[in-house]
Amino acid sequence: MQRRYRTIPDLKVHESARALAFEDPILAGKLTAMGLLPGTLIEMVRRAPFGNAYYIKADGVRLALRNEEASSILIDA
Amino acid sequence: MRDQLGDKLPNIALVGNPNSGKSTIFNQLTGLRQKTGNFPGVTVDVKEGRFHLPNGREAVLTDLPGTYSLYPTASDEKIVATVLTNPEDKHYPDAVVYVADATHLEKHLLLLTQLLDLNLPVVLALNMSDTAAQIGIKVHAAKLTERLGIPVLMVSGRTGENIPRLLGEIEKLIHTPPSKRKSFYSFSEAEKQITEAVCLNLNISSPYAALLIAHHHTWLPFLTSQQSSTIATIVQNKGFSSLKNQVDETLERYDRFTPIVQDSVQRPPQFPSTPTDRIDEVVTHRWFGPFIFFAVMLLVFQSIYDWSTIPMDLIESFFSNLNVSLKDNLPVHWTTDLLTDGILAGLSGILVFVPQIAILFFLVTLLEEVGYMARVVFMFDKTMRRFGMNGRSVVALISGGACAVPAIMSSRTIGNWKERLITVMVTPFISCSARLPVYAVLIGLAVPPEKVLWIFTWQSLAFGSMYALGVVAALGSGYVMKKILRTHEASYLAIELPVYRIPHWKNLWLNVWEKVSAFVIGAGKIILIISVVLWALASFGPGTAMEQATTSAHAVAAAEQFDSSATDDLVAAYRLEASYAGYLGKVIEPAIRPLGYDWKIGIAIIASFAAREVFVGTMSTIYSIGSAEDDVLLREKMRSATFDDSGLPIYTLATALSLLVFYALAMQCMSTLAVVKRETKNWKWPLIQFGFMSTLAYLLAWVVYNLFI
Numbered sequence: 058m059q060r061r062y063r064t065i066p067d068l069k070v071h072e073s074a075r076a077l078a079f080e081d082p083i084l085a086g087k088l089t090a091m092g093l094l095p096g097t098l099i100e101m102v103r104r105a106p107f108g109n110a111y112y113i114k115a116d117g118v119r120l121a122l123r124n125e126e127a128s129s130i131l132i133d134a
Numbered sequence: 135m136r137d138q139l140g141d142k143l144p145n146i147a148l149v150g151n152p153n154s155g156k157s158t159i160f161n162q163l164t165g166l167r168q169k170t171g172n173f174p175g176v177t178v179d180v181k182e183g184r185f186h187l188p189n190g191r192e193a194v195l196t197d198l199p200g201t202y203s204l205y206p207t208a209s210d211e212k213i214v215a216t217v218l219t220n221p222e223d224k225h226y227p228d229a230v231v232y233v234a235d236a237t238h239l240e241k242h243l244l245l246l247t248q249l250l251d252l253n254l255p256v257v258l259a260l261n262m263s264d265t266a267a268q269i270g271i272k273v274h275a276a277k278l279t280e281r282l283g284i285p286v287l288m289v290s291g292r293t294g295e296n297i298p299r300l301l302g303e304i305e306k307l308i309h310t311p312p313s314k315r316k317s318f319y320s321f322s323e324a325e326k327q328i329t330e331a332v333c334l335n336l337n338i339s340s341p342y343a344a345l346l347i348a349h350h351h352t353w354l355p356f357l358t359s360q361q362s363s364t365i366a367t368i369v370q371n372k373g374f375s376s377l378k379n380q381v382d383e384t385l386e387r388y389d390r391f392t393p394i395v396q397d398s399v400q401r402p403p404q405f406p407s408t409p410t411d412r413i414d415e416v417v418t419h420r421w422f423g424p425f426i427f428f429a430v431m432l433l434v435f436q437s438i439y440d441w442s443t444i445p446m447d448l449i450e451s452f453f454s455n456l457n458v459s460l461k462d463n464l465p466v467h468w469t470t471d472l473l474t475d476g477i478l479a480g481l482s483g484i485l486v487f488v489p490q491i492a493i494l495f496f497l498v499t500l501l502e503e504v505g506y507m508a509r510v511v512f513m514f515d516k517t518m519r520r521f522g523m524n525g526r527s528v529v530a531l532i533s534g535g536a537c538a539v540p541a542i543m544s545s546r547t548i549g550n551w552k553e554r555l556i557t558v559m560v561t562p563f564i565s566c567s568a569r570l571p572v573y574a575v576l577i578g579l580a581v582p583p584e585k586v587l588w589i590f591t592w593q594s595l596a597f598g599s600m601y602a603l604g605v606v607a608a609l610g611s612g613y614v615m616k617k618i619l620r621t622h623e624a625s626y627l628a629i630e631l632p633v634y635r636i637p638h639w640k641n642l643w644l645n646v647w648e649k650v651s652a653f654v655i656g657a658g659k660i661i662l663i664i665s666v667v668l669w670a671l672a673s674f675g676p677g678t679a680m681e682q683a684t685t686s687a688h689a690v691a692a693a694e695q696f697d698s699s700a701t702d703d704l705v706a707a708y709r710l711e712a713s714y715a716g717y718l719g720k721v722i723e724p725a726i727r728p729l730g731y732d733w734k735i736g737i738a739i740i741a742s743f744a745a746r747e748v749f750v751g752t753m754s755t756i757y758s759i760g761s762a763e764d765d766v767l768l769r770e771k772m773r774s775a776t777f778d779d780s781g782l783p784i785y786t787l788a789t790a791l792s793l794l795v796f797y798a799l800a801m802q803c804m805s806t807l808a809v810v811k812r813e814t815k816n817w818k819w820p821l822i823q824f825g826f827m828s829t830l831a832y833l834l835a836w837v838v839y840n841l842f843i
């Protein structure tokens with residue numbers, strides 16, 4: 058059976074993990090350019106008030122991601 | 135040494151990531167000497183300004199949109215790649231100032247390494263030197279110069295530190311063409327073959343430009359269709375995967391410049407919690423966040439009304455005084471009327487908006503400058519996306535409560551074309567300040583002032599429902615457009631939330647200045663033309679109709695022993711009926727009769743298509759109340775008005791409600807149409823908007839009339 062990787066929405070608030078890979082190639086292009094690379098330490102800061110978006114910190118850079126975007130980023134542990 | 139530019143002004147481009155402080159540097163260098171230019175066929179504006187080099191020579195500065203890389207995902211970012219890969223482009227720079235945030239250098243150099251590979255003459259401006267010094271970040275500029283092979287300066291757009299030296303470096307770059315650099319990125323074997331083929335085919339020399347063209351051949355506007363199909367064949371033959379190569383290239387660039395940054399930057403240990411984190415804990419909080427947002431918006435809305443009353447009154451009274459004194463001092467002739475009632479009326483119609491636009495833009499830019507806007511986008515993205523829009527649309531919609539014109543201009547911050555277009559199209563549904571006087575007269579006429587609940591009267595509930603109607607119409611039509619419109623542009627949120635900063639006042643004032651002058655010059659031209667046309671329609675009639683109207687009005691006035699002002703009012707009413715405008719009112723009467731309107735309301739509606747605030751004034755003229763615009767008197771007259779043929783009263787509850795619905799939903803504002811044209815660069819959209827809104831207004835007004843009759 059294939060092991061399912063964790064993705065950013067699986068992180069609890071204030072939990073951190075390293076980014077491993079991207080599932081959406083277009084988003085991979087965009088996020089790597091913004092400084093979120095494989096290996097970057099990601100911290101979950103909070104969810105959006107109405108849900109469906111996340112406020113994260115990637116190596117100190119604050120980013121807002123939609124649910125679909127966040128769940129296309131695989132993380133370790 | 136003479137440069138090779140001849141007499142052409144040298145072109146300098148500012149390039150950098152969003153929030154690196156490019157606009158601040160731009161404002162530092164150009165001050166008021168800036169204008170917003172248009173890229174043909176592209177919907178994002180580029181700012182252009184002039185400045186002087188140390189040797190006294192003038193140069194053009196272009197502020198290219200902020201982007202993270204030359205692999206764009208939105209249309210504003212595409213401009214950067216388009217300009218920088220095409221030496222024939224009119225904005226192609228003779229020198230580039232690359233602006234990077236010195237406090238986040240490890241994230242800000244990707245795009246710079248791409249510029250280096252394009253062999254562009256670049257100076258690296260490490261901006262925010264003041265903040266860097268404050269938090270104890272040390273950058274060794276000399277080390278960076280050595281490793282990157284370009285001049286590097288610590289600067290501050292805020293304090294102006296090192297700006298003169300920056301100018302000196304720009305001048306040197308223009309005079310010395312760059313020597314061939316070693317490519318920062320090492321091409322794979324496949325990439326080498328592709329770029330060689332592209333270079334050969336397009337006759338270009340820069341391998342990296344060729345690689346970018348290979349990546350972007352489907353949309354780069356300067357390629358002929360033959361060229362792009364040639365490139366498509368090359369790319370296909372080599373089995374080139376654009377997306378994968380792009381990510382690989384990006385990662386390799388990071389691998390190469392990260393050690394350079396680590397060698398040249400010393401940072402103190404990071405604090406676990408910064409002021410920005412603490413502010414965001416409240417401002418983006420689950421419950422406080424939305425609450426604070428609505429409180430802020432209420433304040434903005436209130437300020438637009440409060441602060442603009444006095445300047446708007448001043449502008450209006452200035453023009454009416456000017457009008458009166460011109461009428462008194464110039465000969466009685468139609469040219470005088472054209473000047474006063476046509477041109478001056480049009481001018482005041484433009485300028486009277488200026489205070490609201492200025493205040494609104496001041497507050498919106500303030501929220502943007504401090505970094506709050508990105509949080510709004512984050513919080514409301516989901517809600518707005520249901521209706522085909524983006525988090526940023528909330529700001530435009532709420533601003534629309536004051537005036538759709540600046541609100542539509544503020545939608546420029548939306549990157550995705552479809553989301554931006556929907557925002558532009560539905561914002562005019564929100565009840566703006568110009569609808570208020572119309573609502574006031576009609577609600578006063580039709581709705582009883584009795585209390586219903588606590589503090590609410592039927593009238594205040596009616597006002598509230600008018601606003602609700604606008605919001606529902608805006609969101610509903612957003613939903614419909616979302617289902618209809620197609621776009622190839624993917625929609626992403628992925629937005630950086632910048633640190634909170636104290637606003638830089640110079641940026642604020644310059645932004646307000648730019649928006650206001652764009653409105654006055656751009657939309658102003660069209661408003662002026664239409665108001666002259668309206669004037670002509672109301673001042674002239676077929677054959678001798680106008681003279682006859684004047685004569686018979688005087689006869690009636692004499693018989694009834696009217697005083698002179700009552701006589702003037704009566705003359706005005708008779709003339710209006712005899713004019714082309716009155717004629718038009720009668721022509722459209724059959725069309726509006728199903729809604730419960732007669733030809734007089736028809737004239738008011740025709741006149742209101744220029745600007746809905748004309749309604750009250752036109753009704754006053756028709757019912758010959760004169761310039762006093764006395765609401766109470768007007769309501770009395772309207773209440774007793776009857777249809778010419780049947781003699782039944784016109785203003786029943788049904789007619790008043792139907793008119794209210796019509797004015798809430800109809801597109802009756804030429805300023806808005808003009809600005810929609812300006813923002814979409816196409817007449818198609820304002821025409822669709824006009825048709826759609828007016829049809830909806832007509833249908834709903836008809837339904838309401840028939841429900842209540």
Ligand SMILES: Nc1nc2c(ncn2[C@@H]2O[C@H](COP(=O)(O)OP(=O)(O)O)[C@@H](O)[C@H]2O)c(=O)[nH]1
Pocket residue numbers: 150151152153154155156157158159200261262263264265289290291292293503504635636637638641
């Ligand atoms: N402290 C400081 N703030 C700056 C400096 N330059 C720009 N800023 C601020 O950084 C924010 C982003 O600047 P802006 O020019 O709008 O960035 P752009 O997105 O690159 O055009 C604004 O709040 C500016 O006031 C600087 O040199 N020092």
